[in-house]
Amino acid sequence: MRAELEAIHRAGVPGVWAEVRENGEVWRGAAGEAAPDMRHRVGSVTKTFTAAAVLQLVERGKIGLDMPVHGEATVRELLNMTSGLADYRFLAFPSVLEGSPRSLEDNRFRHFYPRELIELGTSAPAVPPGTYSNTGYLLLGRLIEKVTGMTAERWITRHVVERAGLRNTMFPTGTRIEGPHPRMLEALFGLLDPPRDYSVYDMSWVGVAASLISTVEDLNLFFAALLDGRVVSPESLAEMQKTGPVVAFDGSTVDYGLGLHRHGDFWGHDGSVWGAGTWSFHSADGERQVSLAINLQRWQDKAIDEALAAFQRKALRV
Structure with missing residues (x-):
């Protein structure tokens, strides 16, 4: 495993770290400018936490999976990406479509309100159901707030993060990450050269x-608790594992449920934000878990893709 991490680093990723669990044994490793216990931004892995919070509210009878939230779009359709709502990314970062990284820098310290981003997504032309979109999850956050009377971040922290016993998982309260963390380098497919932190x-x-x-350790602890029925009920977990095809941002098709991916016999989620990438997948029986983090995103080197794929095969034993 350590050799596979070193290969990812040699291929061009400045920092890479991981934790693998198998039958109660734990292996942690890192290569480059990284350490196994570093905190990092986990991107869309957040969606699994948000989905779990929504399912808890379904269990309490506060909302229904087939309840309309926006127009005819239901809670279930927002969770599984079949609502047809467009993503707002390129509307919030318009220069990217023009081949310029300017808006990434312009928005570094800009505070967006959820309603602004939701308006961008819901006002855009509809997309085919099964198209990956952040807009629906921001709508779900607003729904959590309406039903609970507290911010979605606080509700998710109290009822998902704390229930799973996580000590290094949190929503940001400012622009910085507290505690040990790496640089997070964004290449934007060569538009940022060298990549920017x-x-x-x-x-x-x-x-x-x-x-x-979060950390790779906390992600493994979270998915272990989720798949063991300790975060949501077995019935809710079964709903989360009802999947269909969803086209991801990179054009690939993933087998997506309610905030969960299926990857062969494994369940989890991956994530990407500016400069930070995460990959976290787990066997349904809890016997094998893999969480990986890297501090470079949107590269153009196929050697990195090949090295990452080799690590995933080795870690999952597939």
């Missing part, structure tokens, strides 16, 4: 869709 960034642009901070 965005470890200091206002993450309000993704909110409860993708702003969570």
Whole structure:
């Protein structure tokens, strides 16, 4: 495993770290400018936490999975990406479509309010159901707030993060990550050369869709608790594991449920925000878990893709 991490580093990722658990045994490793216990931004892995919070409210009878939230879009459709709502990314960061990284820098310290981003997504032309979008998860965050009377971040922290016993998982309260963390380097497919460090960034642009901070250890603990029925009920977990095809931002098709991916016989989620990437997948029986973090995003080197794929195969034993 250590050799596979070193190969990812040699291929061009400045820092890479991981934790693998198998039958109660734990292995942690790192290569480059990284350490296994570092905190990092986990991107869309946040969606699994948000989805779990929503399912808890379903269990309490506060909301229904087939209840309309926006127009005819239901809670279930927002969770599984079949609502047809467009993503707001390129509307919030318009220069990216023009081939310029300017708006990434312009928005570094800009605070977005969820209603601004939701308005961008819901006002845009509809997309085919099964198209990946952050907009629906921001709507779910607003629903949590309406039903509970507290911020979605606080509700998720109290009822999901704390229930799972996580000590290094939190929503950001400012632009910085507290505690040991790496640089987070964004290449934007070569538009930023050399890649720029965005470890200091206002993450309000993704909110409860993708702003969570965690560690590879905490992610393994969380998914172990989730898949063991200790975060949501077995019935809710079964709903989360009803999947269909969803086209991701990179054009690939993933088998997506209610905030969960299926990857062969494994369940989990991956995530990406400016400069930070995460990959976390777990066997349904809890016998094998893998969480990986890297501090470079949107590279153009196929050697990195190949090295990451080799690590995943080795870690999952597939």
